[in-house]
Amino acid sequence: MNTMSVQLPEGELTFEQDVQMVMSNLPVPDPCWRLTDEQGHEHHYASGPDRYPTLTAKQGDVYWCEDCRDEHQDSWYVCRTCGERITPGTRIDTTPRWLGGPALYYLNGKPISQERANELLTR
Structure with missing residues (x-):
């Protein structure tokens, strides 16, 4: 107290x-993350509201989960140029x-x- x-x-x-x-020990965006996709397009983390300026967020259809008895909707990122699915890097927040x-x-x-x-x- x-x-x-x-x-x-x-x-x-x-x-x-x-x-x-x-x-928290939860994953958070890695500010050092960089990646070159299969087509040679470079991707990176950026501070600010648009964390991934070269990526577009996509969402799947809403579906029912029998395990937790709730609706879910998967989301992912794709390259804005070629559409390749990209998984941005994360790190564990130990702050x-x-x-x-x-x-x-x-x-x-x-x-x-x-x-x-x-x-x-x-x-």
Whole structure:
């Protein structure tokens, strides 16, 4: 539990929040990824909204999955020039991230709302 306090004219305002470090270990786009397809067209990762400027995203038909009892739709990338199916490179994200739980606020040891705490802090 992380605790911070500040002394105000109204008294001591205390903020408590449980914080945990988590690591996703999920695949993310590899910013170093580069590939030359069978036709010699070069592909790469680019930062920004268009991550793969030489590729076009395609989607298959929606289908029903009996295992999870839900609809799915497969997607993939193809070269914009020749249509070859391309799988961009990924890496595992091992960046630690801090996730906070619910925050608790106290004025002189008595619970108050976040709105009241913010009001006190903005005075």
